[in-house]
Amino acid sequence: MGILELIVFSLMSRLLTRSEFGMYAILQSVIMIFRCLSEAGLGAAIIQKKETTFKFIDTAFTLSIGFGLLFTIIFLCLAKPVVCFYDNSDLFVPFCLIAASVIPYSLNSIFRSLIIKRLEFLKHGTIQIISYLFSNMVGIFLAYYSYGVYALVISNMLYIVSQTILLWINSKNKPHLAFSIIDSKMILSYGCWLTFTRFLTQLYAQIDKLLIAKLLSVYSLGVFYRIRGLIDSIDSQIGGVFDTTLFPILSDIQDRKDVIQRAFLKSTYFTGIFFSLLFLTFLFNSRLIIVLFLGEQWLDQISIFQILSCSMFIYFLNRLDDCFIRSMAYLKFAFRLKILSILLLVIFIYVMSKYGCEGIAIAICM
Numbered sequence: 001m002g003i004l005e006l007i008v009f010s011l012m013s014r015l016l017t018r019s020e021f022g023m024y025a026i027l028q029s030v031i032m033i034f035r036c037l038s039e040a041g042l043g044a045a046i047i048q049k050k051e052t053t054f055k056f057i058d059t060a061f062t063l064s065i066g067f068g069l070l071f072t073i074i075f076l077c078l079a080k081p082v083v084c085f086y087d088n089s090d091l092f093v094p095f096c097l098i099a100a101s102v103i104p105y106s107l108n109s110i111f112r113s114l115i116i117k118r119l120e121f122l123k124h125g126t127i128q129i130i131s132y133l134f135s136n137m138v139g140i141f142l143a144y145y146s147y148g149v150y151a152l153v154i155s156n157m158l159y160i161v162s163q164t165i166l167l168w169i170n171s172k173n174k175p176h177l178a179f180s181i182i183d184s185k186m187i188l189s190y191g192c193w194l195t196f197t198r199f200l201t202q203l204y205a206q207i208d209k210l211l212i213a214k215l216l217s218v219y220s221l222g223v224f225y226r227i228r229g230l231i232d233s234i235d236s237q238i239g240g241v242f243d244t245t246l247f248p249i250l251s252d253i254q255d256r257k258d259v260i261q262r263a264f265l266k267s268t269y270f271t272g273i274f275f276s277l278l279f280l281t282f283l284f285n286s287r288l289i290i291v292l293f294l295g296e297q298w299l300d301q302i303s304i305f306q307i308l309s310c311s312m313f314i315y316f317l318n319r320l321d322d323c324f325i326r327s328m329a330y331l332k333f334a335f336r337l338k339i340l341s342i343l344l345l346v347i348f349i350y351v352m353s354k355y356g357c358e359g360i361a362i363a364i365c366m
Helices: 002-015 018-039 042-048 054-077 079-086 089-117 121-144 149-169 181-215 218-252 257-284 286-293 296-308 311-328 331-365
Strands: none
Touching: 002 121, 002 149, 002 218, 002 286, 018 054, 018 079, 018 089, 018 149, 018 181, 018 218, 054 079, 054 089, 054 181, 079 089, 079 181, 089 121, 089 149, 121 149, 181 218, 181 331, 218 296, 218 331, 257 286, 257 296, 257 311, 286 296, 296 331, 311 331
């Protein structure tokens, strides 16, 4: 999957302009926040609960449809304000188009959790690869024929929709529309704090893009988004492996805090070594990496790439922390920590924005 992402990343970087990437970065930042809210921690609640009943799963499924519909409507209502905020009328149509992915994403979390809970990682990975290949073949085709930002929007939508359909087909016990007040309280009591925490996590991850487009320009955002996207694609693949495998395993042993503590320390130690070596590799081979995955036209941004390489370990450590916190259900603590992190990040970005994209890259690493 990681190799496929890098190939697609390299092709798209050569087919689309920096301004088109900037427009998509705004859309993606907003939609990722809303997808997180629509998911409402329902899938994670299924994994975290040791023993789940059919009624529990059906209730989570019903809630996912309700939340997906609610946040789709809210998202569409925000189309005009977002266009006015960035003073870019070209955002309106793709903004409304990508809203159609909110409900499928919400359902996706339920079907995905059912497969992960059974530790069927091979099946989950196969579905991801098939969906990714299909959606990005369409995206590359559209980008080649100069559909611009729509190539990215449609590719993203097709990935979510096709993955949701395949997950539903491969679910052994397909959930139905049903509702239990008792089960809904149990789900929401866990999912509520998790949703707030994930919302802040997404806001923390996307706030730089939302601010760059306003403080600098859409073009500058396109530059920053693509450079950081290369680093994030590697981080997310490695982090996704840990998140997918560790969370369900740790949730099963959540009562054995000593075992979880030792696992956390060992994971931090080994990932620290790995990402230190990865950072040095990126730092001393930055020119070669940019030419391979972005193209020679991006060599003028080598300084941003080198600065953002420092953020790899920080990003992954956040993913690791989040995984352990969720498995132990320490969600209130994580919520408060994220609020503090976001406030500091906004201050750093605002102060450093006068130094351009390089300044914002330094602010993120701080």
